[in-house]
Every structure is written in C-alpha cells, then in structure tokens.
Amino acid sequence: MKLKLTWLMTLFMAFVMQFSFAQEKTITGTVTSAADGLPLPGVNVIVQGTSRGVQSDFDGNYTIKASTGETLVFSFLGMKEATVVVAASNTINMVMDEDVETLQEIVVVGFSSKSRDELTSAVSNVTSEDLQKIAPSVSIDNMLQGVAAGVQVTAQNGKPGQTAFIRVRGIGSINAGNQPLYIVDGAQVNENDVNAINPNDVESVSVLKDAASTSIYGARGGNGVVLITTKRGKKGKDAVIKISSRLGRSRKVKDNFTMMNAAQKLQYERELGVGTGASISSDAELKALVALDHDWQDDLLQDGLQQSFNVSISGGEERMRYFFSLGYDEDSGIIKDIHGYNRSSGRLNVDYDAKEWLTVGTSLSFSSMKTGDPRDRNNAQNPIRAMYDYNPYESFYVLDANGDPVLDANNEPTLNPTSSGYPASAELRQNLTTRFNNRFLGNMYLDFKLHENVKFLTQVSGIYDQYRRENFLQPGSVLDIIVNGDPVGSRTDNGSFDFTWTWLNKATYSNTFGEKHNLEVTALTEYVRNNFRSYLAEGDGFVVGGPVVLDVAATPASVGGTRSEYALFSVAGNVDYNYDNRYIATATIRRDGSSRFGANTKYGTFWSGSLAWNINNEAFFKSNTINTLKLRASYGTSGNDQIGRYASITTYGYFAYNGVNTLEPANFGDPNLGWEENSNYGVGIEFGLLNNRVRGLVDYYNRTTSELLLNEQLPFSVGGPTVTGNLGEMVNKGWEFELAGDVIRTEDFRWTLNANLNLYDNEVTKLVNTDDPNTPDNESDLFTSANFYSVLRVGEEVNTFFLTRYAGVNPANGEALYLDTDGNVTNVAAGNEVALSGKSPFADMDGSFGTSVQYKGWDLNANFYWKVGNYIYNIPEQNMLADGDGIESQNQRIDAFNYWRNPGDTNVLPRPSSAGFAADASQTSDRFLQKGDYIRLRSLQIGYSLPKRFTDAMALDNVRIYAAGTNLWTYAPEFKGDPEVGVGSGETQTAAVGTIPGEFALYSYPTTATIAVGFDIQF
Incomplete structure (x- = not known):
C-alpha cells in the first residue's frame, strides 16, 4: 500500500511540475555591457530549442515569453554568448562580457572574411548600419x-x-x-550595373585599396575592388519581417x-545694338515684351517625386537560413514631360546544411x-541648355495679338521655337527615348568540409543584362519636319545581351599549432567569360496616331549588330599566418591569362606580401589610455586589362567608297601588347584610445602604374590609324586619415563625431618616345589625349589642362588680352595653348566630416563632403558671358553688364563684340577655367523609434519614422554652377572608358536636392 501511495504521489508531483513548466510567462529585462554598463540594443534573445526570439530595443530592454525551466540564450556580435535558466522571477537582467576574439568588425576581403584586427591590408568597410545613416539613393556607389x-x-x-x-x-x-x-556575392558586375542592386539588401561594402588585398584578383584589381555582400538569414532565429517606405521630393x-x-536682357541688347532690344521702336513695345517675363526653368522643370517601398523576410532554423526581399523605387525626375526612372527588384538568398560536411546555397536577384x-547634348534639343539660353521675354507658346496661344492643326497650342529655332518641349514630348534593363544576378555554391581542417568551395555566379533602347520621333513633330521635311516619323530600336559568368574553385586549409600559431592556406582557380551581342534596327514612315512598332514602318532604314567575347583564366594562392594575434603575415600570388592581350604576352603574374603587428596584444604594452595600436605594411602588384577586346590583333572592316564596300584594316594589332601593372606599397597605423572611444588610422601609399595602355598614332605611310601599346608610366601617392570619437557616451545620450581626410598626388613619369634622344623634348613630353581641354606631359599631373592663358582686359580699349607660349601679352588666343602646371580635373584633397547623435528614441545623422584642388572648364559660363557674341538667341548672366565702357576701366569683362573685338573675346582660354572647390551637406537624417510600450501594444518589434535630406546646402567659392561635375554632356562626352570626370561642365542633367520622409517597421 505504501509503495502504491508513493508511486501515486510521484505521478502527481510529475504532473504538477510538467504543468508548471509548460505554463508560459512573460519575462522582461535589460541587457547591458560589462565594459561600460551601457545598454546593448539589438541583442538576440532566444528560447533555446525553439524558434521563439526577440531583439532588445535601443535602451537594451526586451520582453519574451518563456516557461520556468527553459533556457534563454543571449547573443550579440562582439559579446560572449550568455545563457540563463528561467526560474521563479519574471525579471532577468543580463550583463554581457566582451568576446575579444569576435569583438573586431568582420570585414570581407578577397575570398574570405576576417576580423579587423587580423587585417594586414588597407580596407574600408561600410556596414548596413552605416548605410542606414546615409540619405538614401537607388545606387549603392553614390552612397559611398x-x-x-x-x-x-x-x-x-x-x-x-545614375551611377x-x-x-x-x-x-x-x-x-x-x-x-x-x-563583386556582388561572388559575381563580377559591370560598373554600370551597380544600380541594379537594392541598397536595402546590402549587408556590407568592403573597398579593397592596396595590392595586399587586391592582388588576389589579379588583372581585375588594379583600380581597387568593391565587394558588396547582401543580407542572409541567421541560424536559429525566428522570421523577421521588415517593411520600409519612403516618399520624397527633389x-x-x-x-x-x-x-x-x-527687362535686363532687353536693356543689354539695346546697349549693344543687337537682337530684339535693338529693334524696339516704342515704349509700348518695350513694356509688352517686359510683361512677358518668365523663368524658363519653371516651364521646363518640375519638382520630382520619389517613392520607395521594400519588404524583406529573413530567418533561419537549425539547418537552413533564408533572406527574401522585394523592392520598388520610382523617381519622376525634375524634367517635365518625361518620366525619369523606376526599378522593381527581388532577391532570394538561401543557405542549407545538407550534411554536417556539406552546405549548399544560392543568391538570386532580379531587377527591371x-x-x-532627355537629350543630353550641347544643342537646342537639350532642355537644360534651353532653360538658360532662351530669352526671358520669349513666351512658352506662340501668342496672337491678344496674347492667346496660337493653335496648330491638331488644335493644340503651338510651342514657341524662340530665337534658337527649336522648342525644347517639343523634343521632350515628340522625340521619345526610353531605356529598359532587365538584370539577373546570382550564384550557386557547394561548400564541402572535407576534413576538420580542409574546406572546398565550388561556386558558379553570373550576371545577365538585357538592355533595350527605343526611340520614336513622332510623324509631323517639329524635329521630324526639320530633319525629314515631310511628316514621316522614324523609330530606332537597339539593345544588347550581356552575359558574364564566373566559375570559382577554392580549397582552404586552416589549423592552429601550439595554441598560438594560426595558419590558413588557400588555393583557387577562377574562370571568367563574357558574351556580348548587340542589335540595331531603324525604320521611317509612320501613320500619325497609328502603331509605333517597326513592323509598320513604310521604309526599313538600316539594320546592324555586333558580337564580342572575352575570357580570363586564373590560378592563385594565398597564405595567412597569425602568431598569437600579435604578428600577422599574408602572401598572395596569382597568374592570369586574358584573351585581350597578344599571343606573346597573354599571361601575367601578380603578387603581394603584407605584415601587421598588434602592439596592444604584447605583454610589455600596458596602457590605460591606448586600447588599440596596430602597424601595417604591404607591397604588391596588380594588373589592368580594361581595353578593347581585340586591340592586340589586326581587325578589318568594310568601308564604303563611291557605293563600293572595300575591306580595310580597322585596327593594327600588336602581338606584344601586354598588361598594365600596378606596383603598390603602403604603411599604416590604427589606434584606439580611452576604451576605444577615440578611433583612427593613418595610411600612406605609393602606387606606380607602368606599361600604360595608350594609343599611338601610326604614320600615314602604313594607314594612319592608332595602335594600342604599352607606352607610359605614372605615379600616385597620398595620405589617408580617419578619426572618430564618442564625445558623450551615457545610458541615454550618445554623441559621435567622425572625419576623414585624403591627400592625392599624381605625376606622369614616362610617355611614348620619351627615351628617344633623337626626339625633341617638346614632342616627346607632350602627348595629346583624346579629350577636350587636357594633355599628358611628363612631370605633370595626368590630364593637365592645356589652354591659352587669359591676361585680362586692355584698359585703354577693352580688348581681351592673352599670353603667348613665351609669356608675352597678345590679343590672339588660338595657337598659344600651354600646359597649366598644377591644374587638372582631379582634386588634391577631399574628405568628409559628420556627427551622429542618439538620445533615447531620437537619432540624428549628418555628413558633409568637401573637395579641394580640382579645376573645371566652365562652358556654360563661356556662353552666359559671351561678350555680345550670339546673344540674340541666348540669355546672359546679370554680371555680363560689367563690361568695358570707357578708357581706364579695370576689373571688367572685355568690350562686347559689337565694338569689333568679337574674334577672340570669348574664345577658349583659362578665363573660363575655375577651381571646383566646394563643401556640401551631403546627407542629413533625423529619426525617432517608438518606445517599447507602444510597439508591444501593436505586436511589433520596432517602428522608426524619419526625415532625410540630400544635397541640402552647397558652398562653392569660385565655380559658377554646381561644382559636382561628372559627365559634362552625356552625348558630347560619353560616360565610357576614357571619360575624364569633371573635365568640363556643359548642360548635363542637374544635381538635385531631395527631402524625404519614411518609416521602417520590424516584426
């Protein structure tokens, strides 16, 4: 009986305990850091063995449901994982210790990842948290x-x-x-395809800057490497859903x-005796024209509307992790009558542990x-030039005697062609150009654990870009009548199919000997292949208001197409040695074979070696002030093969002469054409003070580019074209400084300041024929580039401006004066061009400074960017201060009134052309060359995260609302116009290889200032 009673009591107690353990209760608490006692936001709190989990809020608070006896697991990057068993109390406060081994920021480098203290090379890393602080953009490169x-x-x-x-x-x-x-998740991406990547999908961006980090990429890494890693799911984490939306005006x-x-333009014309102003015969006529005053910018521009919506779901179980996202971005642009841009994007990243020894995964994305x-060229079709050129007394529509618009044959108001002879609005409405891009980007991989110390990865990745451009000139349109005479209309369809794929095989051996000697050896092969196809079709003759496809064109005009291919095969090896996290050494070697080079020079070998010393880990280094102190040094080589695909072989083309096609050489190849080579060395120091509240680094680099791939003109006796050869050398060297500090760091308030400074120095040290003693110096040292205002000269900065020097105005007669090549004053500009030492489109220094403030739920982030020492040739100013030349059809700046009028006048513009000095007054000279120095409030953002009590009531983890601005303020002391000049003119100066960013300003699409509001929700 006693045994039965004991058994029944045991069953009863087990039942009670089981019931009590199964009874969930709400656990609350705060997570703080043992180092400084500050709260830790974003800590993962998970009920062990389940999918239940939450993250701590900004104040380190969390709320989770768990049962007595269950275990809570606390994890956070840089902290040691902590566990606690739920007992009777409903409050569990957790203090987390730093994990020295993982505290350092994880940086993606080459074909691996390392903590910051393991790096021996110069790498800049931008995390997703950093990107959130920057005013948003649709292209990740602009955000850098x-x-x-x-x-x-x-x-x-x-x-x-735009990129x-x-x-x-x-x-x-x-x-x-x-x-x-x-490189995006292992896939090589063309620079023009970067805008296919949704910035909301990006986990981190690493910029590899020296040969120690880029040589593993061999021929492709000569100009640095940008590694973009997208977000992935985390193991053992419940699904996290994030929704973000943004609405803005630009x-x-x-x-x-x-x-x-x-009134001012008419007065100016009357003073000069030209144009409409000179022909006015009465005050009434003058008043009528003045009454028409308006700003053409209001007619041709609008406030742009920007919209963005993104949703993502990420999570992971014991064996599978996933990240899924969809995004939509739209920007109407600031030019009326055309819709600027929209992008739809999607991504799926999956990792699956198929076996203990095998992980498979994929990264797939699509964007459309x-x-x-708009027409981006230097003529009357360009609306940006039109809004400056058109006279302010010329109306938007043609007006009748009563001031009403004159109607055309379609009963529509007739656009005023103005004195320029062409209405820009007709171009926007009737000559329609639209571009379409569909891009597929992704990879698939198998990661084998062959042994405890040996891993093998095989990965295939690629990008497929389907591009299409459609242009339709409407029949009967203004341009159609000008070009064709009859209302026939025309259509052009052109496009391309571009596919680049990469196959990577990588074996890695890693081991630790004697607890202090850490060795990792990597061997890899990589094969890259690109296939490119293009097509072109044109047709004329369309019915007004009818179908607009080429199939209905009355007359086929032309058809064309091209095909090209490119391949690169590489083998490489890398050795990393780390002794007790104090002394670190890395060595890399890679051999590339490129189809772009000649049979004799197809292969190139690139290598690097680098060292680092973590002084703060030494036993003798004991400091309460200096927490981090590291020295780095590196030397290595990398290559560049970014030239035409068939420059090393002689190619032929058909050329028409008198209606007969003749086969002639189109390019003379050189079988010895080989690699450009970058030899790069650098040293650096990294430091952290006062418990790393102050952080910084200093880097010096010296980079020599030899065997420059340049074009040399052949004598006419052998045909006269250019041939690409290895013909020069130049040196880049400079300093980089970074500094950041937490001015205030308390539980409720954090204030951080940051800044960086970059100093650049460039010199051309060798060009074609410079070693030939029979060649005069003035011929050997001067090598005219295929650009507009610059040359290459030994001893000077690359693309030094080559212009006649302006000497001001002759006070006696108002004549424009110049200096000849010997420095003597003359009144002739043409033929007196000289290289302007120290003046090029490239800055001597640039940098940024910013601040980040967090107070409870509020956050403020601001960033200023500045640039100093570059020069820009200002063509718009040359047109807007034309000294009377052609001003009948183009408006002028108000300071054009400050021209020479009387003998003795100084600090004035030249006497206008009506006085007989038109020939050289506004000719090309350094009169219009201006310093491009500027400082800009690049990004400003203020946000607020709702308190936990509100988000809990809405069953949400986090809600943040914010307002953000881009390019809100700019100060340019000398340059008249917007100083951030990339492409001067999209059609006059193409954005392809060889374009010199900022060489001249013309009338390209203007920079915009944007203000937006948005929200981020997580649950």
Missing part, C-alpha cells in the same frame, strides 16, 4: 561618397538611377579604365548666379528598370 577614406566618389550627373565615378587611391590608368572591380540644386530677366532619357 565621403564614408570611405581614399575613395573618391563623383556622381555622373543628377539623372534618376557614379569611383576612383580608389588616385588615377589608376589613362586609357584602360579607372573604375574598380565590383528639386534642382539652386544656382549660385543670376540670369537676366526680361525603365528610364526616360
């Missing part, structure tokens, strides 16, 4: 401006969806491309000069973009 030391970013122009020019540590090449290599950045209004193109 000012946030990475040694990385100079210039927007190509302000067109919606940027990026220069890593100076000018790496002259003719073989200067853009860095972009407007052209305000000019720092003033154009004439109607549509862009409306």
Whole structure:
C-alpha cells in the first residue's frame, strides 16, 4: 500500500511540475555591457530549442515569453554568448562580457572574411548600419561618397538611377579604365550595373585599396575592388519581417548666379545694338515684351517625386537560413514631360546544411528598370541648355495679338521655337527615348568540409543584362519636319545581351599549432567569360496616331549588330599566418591569362606580401589610455586589362567608297601588347584610445602604374590609324586619415563625431618616345589625349589642362588680352595653348566630416563632403558671358553688364563684340577655367523609434519614422554652377572608358536636392 501511495504521489508531483513548466510567462529585462554598463540594443534573445526570439530595443530592454525551466540564450556580435535558466522571477537582467576574439568588425576581403584586427591590408568597410545613416539613393556607389577614406566618389550627373565615378587611391590608368572591380556575392558586375542592386539588401561594402588585398584578383584589381555582400538569414532565429517606405521630393540644386530677366536682357541688347532690344521702336513695345517675363526653368522643370517601398523576410532554423526581399523605387525626375526612372527588384538568398560536411546555397536577384532619357547634348534639343539660353521675354507658346496661344492643326497650342529655332518641349514630348534593363544576378555554391581542417568551395555566379533602347520621333513633330521635311516619323530600336559568368574553385586549409600559431592556406582557380551581342534596327514612315512598332514602318532604314567575347583564366594562392594575434603575415600570388592581350604576352603574374603587428596584444604594452595600436605594411602588384577586346590583333572592316564596300584594316594589332601593372606599397597605423572611444588610422601609399595602355598614332605611310601599346608610366601617392570619437557616451545620450581626410598626388613619369634622344623634348613630353581641354606631359599631373592663358582686359580699349607660349601679352588666343602646371580635373584633397547623435528614441545623422584642388572648364559660363557674341538667341548672366565702357576701366569683362573685338573675346582660354572647390551637406537624417510600450501594444518589434535630406546646402567659392561635375554632356562626352570626370561642365542633367520622409517597421 505504501509503495502504491508513493508511486501515486510521484505521478502527481510529475504532473504538477510538467504543468508548471509548460505554463508560459512573460519575462522582461535589460541587457547591458560589462565594459561600460551601457545598454546593448539589438541583442538576440532566444528560447533555446525553439524558434521563439526577440531583439532588445535601443535602451537594451526586451520582453519574451518563456516557461520556468527553459533556457534563454543571449547573443550579440562582439559579446560572449550568455545563457540563463528561467526560474521563479519574471525579471532577468543580463550583463554581457566582451568576446575579444569576435569583438573586431568582420570585414570581407578577397575570398574570405576576417576580423579587423587580423587585417594586414588597407580596407574600408561600410556596414548596413552605416548605410542606414546615409540619405538614401537607388545606387549603392553614390552612397559611398565621403564614408570611405581614399575613395573618391563623383556622381555622373543628377539623372534618376545614375551611377557614379569611383576612383580608389588616385588615377589608376589613362586609357584602360579607372573604375574598380565590383563583386556582388561572388559575381563580377559591370560598373554600370551597380544600380541594379537594392541598397536595402546590402549587408556590407568592403573597398579593397592596396595590392595586399587586391592582388588576389589579379588583372581585375588594379583600380581597387568593391565587394558588396547582401543580407542572409541567421541560424536559429525566428522570421523577421521588415517593411520600409519612403516618399520624397527633389528639386534642382539652386544656382549660385543670376540670369537676366526680361527687362535686363532687353536693356543689354539695346546697349549693344543687337537682337530684339535693338529693334524696339516704342515704349509700348518695350513694356509688352517686359510683361512677358518668365523663368524658363519653371516651364521646363518640375519638382520630382520619389517613392520607395521594400519588404524583406529573413530567418533561419537549425539547418537552413533564408533572406527574401522585394523592392520598388520610382523617381519622376525634375524634367517635365518625361518620366525619369523606376526599378522593381527581388532577391532570394538561401543557405542549407545538407550534411554536417556539406552546405549548399544560392543568391538570386532580379531587377527591371525603365528610364526616360532627355537629350543630353550641347544643342537646342537639350532642355537644360534651353532653360538658360532662351530669352526671358520669349513666351512658352506662340501668342496672337491678344496674347492667346496660337493653335496648330491638331488644335493644340503651338510651342514657341524662340530665337534658337527649336522648342525644347517639343523634343521632350515628340522625340521619345526610353531605356529598359532587365538584370539577373546570382550564384550557386557547394561548400564541402572535407576534413576538420580542409574546406572546398565550388561556386558558379553570373550576371545577365538585357538592355533595350527605343526611340520614336513622332510623324509631323517639329524635329521630324526639320530633319525629314515631310511628316514621316522614324523609330530606332537597339539593345544588347550581356552575359558574364564566373566559375570559382577554392580549397582552404586552416589549423592552429601550439595554441598560438594560426595558419590558413588557400588555393583557387577562377574562370571568367563574357558574351556580348548587340542589335540595331531603324525604320521611317509612320501613320500619325497609328502603331509605333517597326513592323509598320513604310521604309526599313538600316539594320546592324555586333558580337564580342572575352575570357580570363586564373590560378592563385594565398597564405595567412597569425602568431598569437600579435604578428600577422599574408602572401598572395596569382597568374592570369586574358584573351585581350597578344599571343606573346597573354599571361601575367601578380603578387603581394603584407605584415601587421598588434602592439596592444604584447605583454610589455600596458596602457590605460591606448586600447588599440596596430602597424601595417604591404607591397604588391596588380594588373589592368580594361581595353578593347581585340586591340592586340589586326581587325578589318568594310568601308564604303563611291557605293563600293572595300575591306580595310580597322585596327593594327600588336602581338606584344601586354598588361598594365600596378606596383603598390603602403604603411599604416590604427589606434584606439580611452576604451576605444577615440578611433583612427593613418595610411600612406605609393602606387606606380607602368606599361600604360595608350594609343599611338601610326604614320600615314602604313594607314594612319592608332595602335594600342604599352607606352607610359605614372605615379600616385597620398595620405589617408580617419578619426572618430564618442564625445558623450551615457545610458541615454550618445554623441559621435567622425572625419576623414585624403591627400592625392599624381605625376606622369614616362610617355611614348620619351627615351628617344633623337626626339625633341617638346614632342616627346607632350602627348595629346583624346579629350577636350587636357594633355599628358611628363612631370605633370595626368590630364593637365592645356589652354591659352587669359591676361585680362586692355584698359585703354577693352580688348581681351592673352599670353603667348613665351609669356608675352597678345590679343590672339588660338595657337598659344600651354600646359597649366598644377591644374587638372582631379582634386588634391577631399574628405568628409559628420556627427551622429542618439538620445533615447531620437537619432540624428549628418555628413558633409568637401573637395579641394580640382579645376573645371566652365562652358556654360563661356556662353552666359559671351561678350555680345550670339546673344540674340541666348540669355546672359546679370554680371555680363560689367563690361568695358570707357578708357581706364579695370576689373571688367572685355568690350562686347559689337565694338569689333568679337574674334577672340570669348574664345577658349583659362578665363573660363575655375577651381571646383566646394563643401556640401551631403546627407542629413533625423529619426525617432517608438518606445517599447507602444510597439508591444501593436505586436511589433520596432517602428522608426524619419526625415532625410540630400544635397541640402552647397558652398562653392569660385565655380559658377554646381561644382559636382561628372559627365559634362552625356552625348558630347560619353560616360565610357576614357571619360575624364569633371573635365568640363556643359548642360548635363542637374544635381538635385531631395527631402524625404519614411518609416521602417520590424516584426
């Protein structure tokens, strides 16, 4: 009986305990750091063995449901994982200790990841948290401006969806491309495809800057490498859903000069005796014209509307992790009558542990973009030139005697062609150009654990870009009548199919010997292949209001197409040695074979070696002030093969003469054409003070680019074309400084300041024939580039401006004066051009400074970017201060009134052309060459995260609302116009290889200032 009673009591107690353990209760608490006692936001709190989990809020608070006896697991990057068993109390406060081994920021480098203290090379890393503080952009490269030391970013122009020019540590090449290599999750991406990546999907961006980090990429890494890693799911984490949306307005950045209004322009014309002003016969006529005064910017521009919506779901179980996202971005642009840009994007990243020894995964993304193109060339079709050129007394529509618009044959108001002879609005409405891009980007991989110390990865990745451009000139339109005479209309369809794929095989051995000797050896092969196809079809003759497809064109006009291929095969090896996290050494070697080079020079070998010393880990180094102190040094080589695909072989083409096609050489190849080579050495120091509240680094680099791939003109006796050869050398060197500090760091209030400074020095040291003693110095040292206002000269900076020097105005007669090549004063500009030493389109220094403030739920982030020492040839100013030349059809700046009038006048513009000095007054000279120095409030953002009690009531983890601005304020002391000049003119100066960013300003799409509001929700 006693045994039965004991058994029944045991069953009863087990039942009670089981019931009590199964009863969930709400656990609350705060997570803080043991180092400084401050709360830790974003800590993962998970009920062990389940999918239940939350994150701590900004104040370190968390709320989770768990049962007595269950275990809570606390994890956070840089902290040791902590566990606690739920007992009777409903409050569990957790203090987490730093994990020295993982505290350092994880940086993606080459084909691996390392903590910051393991790096021996110069790498700038931007995390997703950093990107959130930057005013948003649809293209990730624009967001890097000012946030990475040694990385100079210039927007190509302000067109919606436009990418940027990026220069890593100076000018790496002259003719073989200067853009860095972009790698997205292992897939090589063309620089023009970067805007296919949704910035909301990006986990981190690493910019590899020296040969120690880029040599593993061999031929492709000569201009630096930008590694973009997208977000992935985390193991053992419940699904996290994030929704973000943004709505904004954009407007052209305000000019720092003033154009004439109607009364002023008419007065100016009357003074000079030209144009409409000179023909006015009565006060009534003058008043009528003045009454028409308006600003053409109001007629041709609008406030742009920007919209963005993104949703993502990420999480992971014991064996599988996933990240899924969808995004939509739209920007109407600031030019009326065309829709600027929209992009739809999607991504799926999956990792699955199929076996203990095998992980498989994929990263797949798709984007579809549509862009409306205004005419970006230097003529009357360009609306940006029109809004400055058109006279303010000329109406938008043709008006009758009563001031009403005159109607055309379609009963529509007739657009005024103005004195320029062509209405820009007709171009926007009737000559329609639209571009479409569909891009597929992704990879698939198998990661084998062959042994405890040996791993093998095979990965296939690629990008497929389907591009299409459609242009339709409406029949009967203004341009159609001008071009064709009859209302026939025309259509052009052209496009391309571009596929680049990469197959990577990598074996890695890693081991630790004697607890202090850490060794990792990597061997890899990589094969890259690109296939490119293009097509072109044109047709004339369309019915007004009828179908617009080529199939209904009355007359086929032309058809064309091209095909090209490119391949690169590489083998490489890398050795990393780390002794007790004090002494670190890395060595790399890679051999590339490129189809772009001649049979005799197809292969190139690139290598590097680097060392680092973590002094703070030494036993003798004991400091309460200095927490981090590290020295780095590196030397290595990398290559560049970014030239035409068939420059090393002689190619032929058909050329028409008198209606007969003749086969002739189109290019003379050189079988010895070989690699450009970058030899790069650098040293650096990294430091952290006062418990790392003050952090910084100093880097010096010296980079020699030899065997420059340049074009040499052949004598006419052998045909006269150019041939590409290895013909020069130049040196880039400079300093990089970074400094950040937490001015205030308390539980409720954090204030951080940051800044970086970059100093650049460039010199051309060798050009074609410079070693030939029979060649005069003035011929050997001067090598004219295929650009507009600059040359290459030994001893000077690359692309030094080559202009006649302006000497001011002769006070006796108002004549424009210049200096000849010997420095003597003359009144002739043409033929007196000289290299202007120290003046080029490239800055001597640039940098940024900013601040970040957090107070409870509030956050404020601001960033200023600045640039000093570059020069820009200002063509718009040359037109707006034309000294009376052609002013009948183009408006002038108000300071054009300050011209020479009487003998003895000084500090004035030349006497206008009506006085007989038109020939040379506004000719090309350094009169219009201006310093491009500027400082800009690049980004400003203020946000507020709702308190936990509100988000809990809404069953949400986090809600943040914010307002953000871009390009809100600019100060340019000398340059008249917007100083951030990339492409001067999209058609006059193409954005392809060889374009010199900022060489001249013309009438490209303007930079815009944007203000937006948005929200981020997580649950």
